[in-house]
Amino acid sequence: LAKTTQPISMDSYEGQEVNITCSHNNIATNDYITWYQQFPSQGPRFIIQGYKTKVTNEVASLFIPADRKSSTLSLPRVSLSDTAVYYCLVGGSGNTGKLIFGQGTTLQVKP
Amino acid sequence: EAGVVQSPRYKIIEKKQPVAFWCNPISGHNTLYWYRQNLGQGPELLIRYENEEAVDDSQLPKDRFSAERLKGVDSTLKIQPAELGDSAVYLCASRYPGQGFGEQFFGPGTRLTVL
Numbered sequence: 001l002a003k004t005t006q007p008i009s010m011d012s013y014e015g016q017e018v019n020i021t022c023s024h025n026n027i028a029t030n031d032y033i034t035w036y037q038q039f040p041s042q043g044p045r046f047i048i049q050g051y052k053t054k055v056t057n058e059v060a061s062l063f064i065p066a067d068r069k070s071s072t073l074s075l076p077r078v079s080l081s082d083t084a085v086y087y088c089l090v091g092g093s094g095n096t097g098k099l100i101f102g103q104g105t106t107l108q109v110k111p
Numbered sequence: 112e113a114g115v116v117q118s119p120r121y122k123i124i125e126k127k128q129p130v131a132f133w134c135n136p137i138s139g140h141n142t143l144y145w146y147r148q149n150l151g152q153g154p155e156l157l158i159r160y161e162n163e164e165a166v167d168d169s170q171l172p173k174d175r176f177s178a179e180r181l182k183g184v185d186s187t188l189k190i191q192p193a194e195l196g197d198s199a200v201y202l203c204a205s206r207y208p209g210q211g212f213g214e215q216f217f218g219p220g221t222r223l224t225v226l
Binding site: 032034041042043044045046049087089091098099100101102103104 | 213
């Protein structure tokens with residue numbers, strides 16, 4: 001499974017848009033990109049998944065360039081409640097569900 | 112829809128004692144996972160079940176860890192004997208058949224402290 005690299009931590013302010021970029025240089029052809037969010041004392045929560053170009057849901061957007069060697073999770077107008085750890089994961093649909101988490105990015109939203 | 116249920120939420124034991132964690136996945140989710148999460152790290156997979164069959168247990172320390180999912184629904188993870196290094200959060204997750212591999216539903220976890 002492809003290894004991912006993302007910033008250890010980021011700070012933002014309420015109301016701002018936050019972009020967290022993840023590098024996955026050795027992504028395979030059948031790999032998907034998935035992002036999870038984790039609050040303290042809770043299990044991770046699925047946010048969004050994509051293969052290429054742009055995916056948007058009610059929570060976030062995921063931007064994937066043509067070479068797919070990186071991806072950017074975009075959180076619009078963050079609030080204090082978006083303070084959490086965000087994990088970027090890469091893997092293929094055929095790997096029967098094995099997720100490999102890195103250290104994640106700790107996002108701190110300030111008032 | 113009820114989420115993944117885990118119990119207990121917290122457990123404190125002395126080293127060399129046994130401990131067990133219980134997980135009830137979301138109804139209809141055939142795939143069940145156990146993860147361990149150390150402080151400041153992401154979760155790491157211990158074992159994956161497809162119904163009652165353990166199909167990936169390569170990361171499970173089999174000398175002291177065991178797991179079962181007898182009827183293909185709820186599952187138990189056991190440690191015997193526990194060591195100081197086993198202190199961590201043990202997470203259970205489940206996935207619906209045909210769901211994208213990336214979308215797993217996690218429980219709140221059991222925080223184990225070994226003294």
